Amino acid sequence: RKRVAILISGRGSNMTALIEAARDPAYPAEIALVLSNRADAVGLERARRAGIRTTVVDHRAYPNRAAFDAAVNARLGVEGIDIVCLAGFMRILTADFVSAWHDRMINIHPSLLPLFPGLHTHERAIEAGMRLTGCTVHFVRAEMDSGPIIGQAAVPIAFDDTPDTLARRVLAAEHQLYPLALALVAGELVHVRDERLVVHSALPLDMSDM
Numbered sequence: 001r002k003r004v005a006i007l008i009s010g011r012g013s014n015m016t017a018l019i020e021a022a023r024d025p026a027y028p029a030e031i032a033l034v035l036s037n038r039a040d041a042v043g044l045e046r047a048r049r050a051g052i053r054t055t056v057v058d059h060r061a062y063p064n065r066a067a068f069d070a071a072v073n074a075r076l077g078v079e080g081i082d083i084v085c086l087a088g089f090m091r092i093l094t095a096d097f098v099s100a101w102h103d104r105m106i107n108i109h110p111s112l113l114p115l116f117p118g119l120h121t122h123e124r125a126i127e128a129g130m131r132l133t134g135c136t137v138h139f140v141r142a143e144m145d146s147g148p149i150i151g152q153a154a155v156p157i158a159f160d161d162t163p164d165t166l167a168r169r170v171l172a173a174e175h176q177l178y179p180l181a182l183a184l185v186a187g188e189l190v191h192v193r194d195e196r197l198v199v200h201s202a203l204p205l206d207m208s209d210m
């Protein structure tokens with residue numbers, strides 16, 4: 001099983017979905033570490049309760065992004081991490097860090113990328129009059145919220161949705177999508193060619209209902 005680190009900054013509901021999926025011994029990844037840049041992230045306590053090793057690398061303790069990223073990278077190295085999952089990790093990573101984890105670091109974003117990169121995605125989707133939005137898991141590249149797409153889930157926008165009601169519906173889809181996408185990567189069922197995803201094995205049948 002691949003050793004996975006999940007990087008969080010907040011509540012960690014996607015982290016929890018990954019931890020729960022990885023409880024199944026047949027799942028191709030184990031969650032070896034949860035790392036937060038904030039000591040008060042609610043997700044840290046959830047991870048500890050689930051028996052996962054946690055660590056805090058406080059960005060305020062470093063003079064710049066490069067020093068912070070080097071500290072995170074050192075910690076991932078010590079833990080023998082194979083794959084990094086960003087799950088509500090709200091720090092921009094340096095190009096050096098991103099290239100060190102090329103095709104080994106994935107992120108979940110609450111929109112159908114390349115639409116609505118950045119913040120306030122639900123507000124912007126409603127404002128644009130979209131009738132559908134969703135979430136995306138993608139390999140991380142230096143440009144924020146870009147990179148080869150591993151999976152997406154579409155979610156309808158109701159006429160009376162607010163950013164909050166829509167966020168709840170998208171979040172439920174995120175919790176389904178992220179474990180599936182990580183299984184594709186950790187199980188080596190997909191790879192990247194010409195910056196697009198290539199599926200190189202038939203998906204196991206029992207993954208269709210994850």
Ligand code: GAR
Nearest residue numbers: 010011012013014087088108109110
């Ligand atoms: C999720 O909706 C995730 O897609 C989003 O933050 C939330 C984290 O929730 N990520 C981003 O906006 C990244 N730019 P969680 O901590 O409960 O998983």
